[in-house]
Amino acid sequence: xxxxxxxxxxxxxxxxxxxxxxxxxxxxxxxxxxxxxxxxxxxxxxxxxxxxxxxxxxxxxxxxxxxxxxxxxxxxxxxxxxxxxxxxxxxxxxxxxxxxxxxxxxxxxxxxxxxxxxxxxxxxxxxxxxxxxxxxxxxxxxxxxxxxxxxxxxxxxxxxxxxxxxxxxxxxxxxxxxxxxxxxxxxxxxxxxxxxxxxxxxxxxxxxxxxxxxxxxxxxxxxxxxxxxxxxxxxxxxxxxxxxxxxxxxxxxxxxxxxxxxxxxxxxxxxxxxxxxxxxxxxxxxxxxxxxxxxxxxxxxxxxxxxxxxxxxxxxxxxxxxxxxxxxxxxxxxxxxxxxxxxxxxxxxxxxxxxxxxxxxxxxxxxxxxxxxx
Amino acid sequence: xxxxxxxxxxxxxxxxxxxxxxxxxxxxxxxxxxxxxxxxxxxxxxxxxxxxxxxxxxxxxxxxxxxxxxxxxxxxxxxxxxxxxxxxxxxxxxxxxxxxxxxxxxxxxxxxxxxxxxxxxxxxxxxxxxxxxxxxxxxxxxxxxxxxxxxxxxxxxxxxxxxxxxxxxxxxxxxxxxxxxxxxxxxxxxxxxxxxxxxxxxxxxxxxxxxxxxxxxxxxxxxxxxxxxxxxxxxxxxxxxxxxxxxxxxxxxxxxxxxxxxxxxxxxxxxxxxxxxxxxxxxxxxxxxxxxxxxx
Amino acid sequence: xxxxxxxxxxxxxxxxxxxxxxxxxxxxxxxxxxxxxxxxxxxxxxxxxxxxxxxxxxxxxxxxxxxxxxxxxxxxxxxxxxxxxxxxxxxxxxxxxxxxxxxxxxxxxxxxxxxxxxxxxxxxxxxxxxxxxxxxxxxxxxxxxxxxxxxxxxxxxxxxxxxxxxxxxxxxxxxxxxxxxxxxxxxxxxxxxxxxxxxxxxxxxxxxxxxxxxxxxxxxxxxxxxxxxxxxxxxxxxxxxxxxxxxxxxxxxxxxxxxxxxxxxxxxxxx
Numbered sequence: 001x002x003x004x005x006x007x008x009x010x011x012x013x014x015x016x017x018x019x020x021x022x023x024x025x026x027x028x029x030x031x032x033x034x035x036x037x038x039x040x041x042x043x044x045x046x047x048x049x050x051x052x053x054x055x056x057x058x059x060x061x062x063x064x065x066x067x068x069x070x071x072x073x074x075x076x077x078x079x080x081x082x083x084x085x086x087x088x089x090x091x092x093x094x095x096x097x098x099x100x101x102x103x104x105x106x107x108x109x110x111x112x113x114x115x116x117x118x119x120x121x122x123x124x125x126x127x128x129x130x131x132x133x134x135x136x137x138x139x140x141x142x143x144x145x146x147x148x149x150x151x152x153x154x155x156x157x158x159x160x161x162x163x164x165x166x167x168x169x170x171x172x173x174x175x176x177x178x179x180x181x182x183x184x185x186x187x188x189x190x191x192x193x194x195x196x197x198x199x200x201x202x203x204x205x206x207x208x209x210x211x212x213x214x215x216x217x218x219x220x221x222x223x224x225x226x227x228x229x230x231x232x233x234x235x236x237x238x239x240x241x242x243x244x245x246x247x248x249x250x251x252x253x254x255x256x257x258x259x260x261x262x263x264x265x266x267x268x269x270x271x272x273x274x275x276x277x278x279x280x281x282x283x284x285x286x287x288x289x290x291x292x293x294x295x296x297x298x299x300x301x302x303x304x305x306x307x308x309x310x311x312x313x314x315x316x317x318x319x320x321x322x323x324x325x326x327x328x329x330x331x332x333x334x335x336x337x338x339x340x341x342x343x344x345x346x347x348x349x350x351x352x353x354x355x356x357x358x359x360x361x362x363x364x365x366x367x368x369x370x371x372x373x374x
Numbered sequence: 375x376x377x378x379x380x381x382x383x384x385x386x387x388x389x390x391x392x393x394x395x396x397x398x399x400x401x402x403x404x405x406x407x408x409x410x411x412x413x414x415x416x417x418x419x420x421x422x423x424x425x426x427x428x429x430x431x432x433x434x435x436x437x438x439x440x441x442x443x444x445x446x447x448x449x450x451x452x453x454x455x456x457x458x459x460x461x462x463x464x465x466x467x468x469x470x471x472x473x474x475x476x477x478x479x480x481x482x483x484x485x486x487x488x489x490x491x492x493x494x495x496x497x498x499x500x501x502x503x504x505x506x507x508x509x510x511x512x513x514x515x516x517x518x519x520x521x522x523x524x525x526x527x528x529x530x531x532x533x534x535x536x537x538x539x540x541x542x543x544x545x546x547x548x549x550x551x552x553x554x555x556x557x558x559x560x561x562x563x564x565x566x567x568x569x570x571x572x573x574x575x576x577x578x579x580x581x582x583x584x585x586x587x588x589x590x591x592x593x594x595x596x597x598x599x600x601x602x603x604x605x606x607x608x609x610x611x612x613x614x615x616x617x618x619x620x621x622x623x624x625x626x627x628x629x630x631x632x633x634x635x636x637x638x639x640x641x642x643x644x645x646x647x648x649x650x651x652x653x654x655x656x657x658x659x660x661x662x663x664x665x666x667x668x669x670x
Numbered sequence: 671x672x673x674x675x676x677x678x679x680x681x682x683x684x685x686x687x688x689x690x691x692x693x694x695x696x697x698x699x700x701x702x703x704x705x706x707x708x709x710x711x712x713x714x715x716x717x718x719x720x721x722x723x724x725x726x727x728x729x730x731x732x733x734x735x736x737x738x739x740x741x742x743x744x745x746x747x748x749x750x751x752x753x754x755x756x757x758x759x760x761x762x763x764x765x766x767x768x769x770x771x772x773x774x775x776x777x778x779x780x781x782x783x784x785x786x787x788x789x790x791x792x793x794x795x796x797x798x799x800x801x802x803x804x805x806x807x808x809x810x811x812x813x814x815x816x817x818x819x820x821x822x823x824x825x826x827x828x829x830x831x832x833x834x835x836x837x838x839x840x841x842x843x844x845x846x847x848x849x850x851x852x853x854x855x856x857x858x859x860x861x862x863x864x865x866x867x868x869x870x871x872x873x874x875x876x877x878x879x880x881x882x883x884x885x886x887x888x889x890x891x892x893x894x895x896x897x898x899x900x901x902x903x904x905x906x907x908x909x910x911x912x913x914x915x916x917x918x919x920x921x922x923x924x925x926x927x928x929x930x931x932x933x934x935x936x937x938x939x940x941x
Contacts, residue, residue: 064832065835065836066832085835086832086836087836087838087839088838093832095832095833096829099829099830101830101834101848101852102852112834112837113838116837116838116839144934147934147935147938148938149938160837161836164838377759380754381755381759381762384748384755384812385755385764385768387808387812388752388768388771388772389771391787391805391808391809392775392809394790395789395790396786398793399785399786399789402789469685469688470685472677473681473682473686476679479675479678480678480682486921491686492689493917494914495693497916497917498909498913499870499906501872501887501894502890502906502910505696505898505902505906506692506693507692508894508898509708509898509903515708516695516708519708546688546689549688607779607781607782608779609779609781609873610872610873614894614895624781627782641785644782647779647782648778648782651777651779655777
């Protein structure tokens with residue numbers, strides 16, 4: 001590791017660009033944002049991730065200035081932004097619908113914000129040219145929005161919102177309207193542009209893969225609260241709740257009770273089945289209800305009983321989902337519980353070792369599962 | 375502040391030039407006729423303060439409304455307006471539906487042109503469109519010339535200055551209002567529904583009655599109201615095409631006002647006309663509302 | 671599956687014949703040499719010549735044109751404001767009354783509108799003339815404008831305005847630079863509608879016009895009450911000609927624009 005990690009949220013000296021302080025937003029009786037406090041740092045690529053209606057869009061619209069918090073304050077660079085109307089904020093937004101002005105050309109769309117700042121003609125020209133180059137749109141400058149493709153429109157929207165060099169760029173489902181293939185390419189392009197310009201990005205998305213790919217930190221939201229905000233790896237490997245574990249990727253959740261045992265806990269989960277063991281530094285009371293979350297790719301599947309594993313369960317293959325590069329097995333335990341296991345298909349299909357109704361062994365290491373409070 | 379100006383300017387304009395005038399009509403309908411200018415009493419004298427308002431209220435009565443119930447001219451005029459409006463509406467539907475149906479089934483590239491042809495008369499002067507029938511329907515008019523020339527009749531028909539001419543005039547001038555909503559309902563209909571109906575054993579005609587007509591119901595209702603509501607208060611058509619025996623309330627109001635100079639009675643006629651119109655207007659609004667909700 | 675059967679063809683032919691024959695006859699007979707309107711006596715343009723020398727008609731036409739231009743322009747401004755209020759202003763005291771006053775004039779019989787405005791003008795002692803007709807026409811046509819404009823505003827993507835604010839526009843600038851150019855077609859058709867309604871109106875103008883401010887419809891009315899006249903046929907032909915030219919041009923422009931848009935979109939898909 002030659003490079004130092006970019007982790008300002010772990011640095012007590014770092015000054016956050018945006019601070020939410022006890023922010024609540026209510027629409028009538030409905031609480032969209034429930035007393036949230038968190039920080040976003042300069043040059044971060046921060047993703048707000050959650051299902052529709054979780055409050056992520058409201059959060060973004062408060063930053064842009066289209067909604068005001070009911071309670072609490074939002075600070076931008078240490079300054080309360082509540083009294084600043086959207087047109088005076090050093091914040092720009094890329095809209096989900098792109099909101100490109102249909103009566104203006106691509107060039108005029110990008111120049112729109114610059115003209116509002118009363119810049120002189122030469123600097124506007126230079127800046128628009130720079131933006132067109134950044135987003136590879138030079139040859140489309142004189143076209144109207146309906147004369148270009150969806151992917152190009154997306155880049156115009158990005159260029160337009162970046163043109164004013166905002167301190168903070170908000171992106172509302174920026175890739176939602178693109179097809180799957182284009183979306184992947186554009187994700188990398190977004191990251192590239194974010195790095196080049198050094199702008200702080202806050203992205204709202206419901207697509208967990210997108211959030212994991214682009215963001216430096218992901219905030220998983222549910223019912224107006226941020227449940228967990230952390231790096232993609234930690235969100236995946238160390239979810240702090242069943243909700244997060246379940247929302248991100250595939251997982252099997254086993255309910256049980258904890259009993260302290262060595263440097264971890266033994267989990268009793270079903271009568272007649274051996275207890276499971278998990279290493280953890282969290283502390284649970286004896287007999288406390290808990291959940292064990294296991295990612296399917298961490299579960300090994302074998303025909304013979306494996307050696308030297310504390311976590312071993314016997315079951316029957318109920319279903320196989322063949323996805324090309326990997327296969328997911330749904331294995332039913334004697335008590336009816338279904339556990340997912342995944343294997344990479346390194347061999348050809350003809351040699352696949354298991355089939356429906358096969359009796360198999362599932363096993364995983366002491367550190368593979370995550371123990372969560374009930 | 376800016377929002378307040380935006381709301382207040384059109385608001386005040388409408389208050390001053392729509393609501394206030396209407397309240398004046400209401401007030402005069404409750405006053406007595408007098409041979410002066412303006413030819414009615416009492417007048418509201420606000421300079422006299424509360425006493426003025428009291429005196430004003432004391433002068434109000436329902437005499438004019440009672441008068442309208444005693445003179446059967448008004449009853450007959452209201453009833454005959456309703457009758458003429460109903461008959462013309464039904465005739466418009468019978469004429470308009472096949473046109474709308476034909477348009478909805480015309481090839482795609484024809485439809486904008488057909489649409490324009492339906493809308494075009496709407497932009498032409500209403501007065502001229504009504505007038506154009508005077509030359510056609512008169513005793514020595516083009517229609518009689520044609521029919522006599524073909525040997526179908528020997529004596530000219532009297533059509534102008536009868537209710538028949540009024541029906542023709544209303545159907546002719548309001549036809550676009552019937553065609554457009556029916557057409558837009560039919561045009562939106564999925565053609566595969568008819569194929570499904572035939573696949574399930576309907577003949578073309580039963581498919582029309584069981585699928586097409588129910589699905590164009592909202593268009594039919596909207597079209598009928600759009601013809602019926604203005605037809606009731608119509609003045610120009612009965613005056614030009616109708617005869618002295620054609621009674622329509624708009625015409626009565628005009629004559630009370632301009633010929634008899636009886637402002638209180640004219641105002642009373644207006645108030646009652648509005649009361650009659652309120653029911654179809656509310657029904658129409660409800661139909662539109664329902665349709666909007668159905669479309670999400 | 672569209673069916674162009676003989677039934678459809680017949681109903682379209684008869685229907686459009688019904689809509690257009692009366693006007694065609696009117697136009698043909700305006701070129702009739704005879705004073706007897708129903709007897710054809712050879713081609714002539716003499717009635718156009720008499721019409722153009724008739725000062726009373728020319729004066730009335732001038733009054734009508736002035737009234738129509740002024741009233742439709744004010745009505746477009748007020749109607750657009752009203753539409754904006756209806757669609758965007760959210761809740762305010764008296765909103766129901768406001769939307770009621772926008773929709774009521776659309777279904778109000780003209781005789782009532784005319785009568786009530788006349789009573790108002792007499793009540794406040796305003797002399798009847800061009801001004802009173804303009805006030806009357808503005809009032810009812812602003813409601814038509816606001817219906818046309820608000821139906822466009824309803825489908826207007828609000829994020830366009832938000833984007834303008836986000837890029838530094840004040841609300842007024844956002845309206846001028848973004849909203850107005852986009853809803854312009856609806857505003858223009860609102861103006862055209864108001865203009866036509868004003869040109870066309872007989873009943874309300876009869877109530878609100880003074881002796882010195884006779885409009886063209888009032889003039890036509892007083893001469894056709896006596897029966898068909900060849901001069902009026904000529905006048906009708908001129909009016910029908912102007913309107914048809916206008917409507918056909920407008921629809922050709924829209925058609926060309928939509929074809930170009932389609933071609934552009936197809937081209938965009940290919941790049």
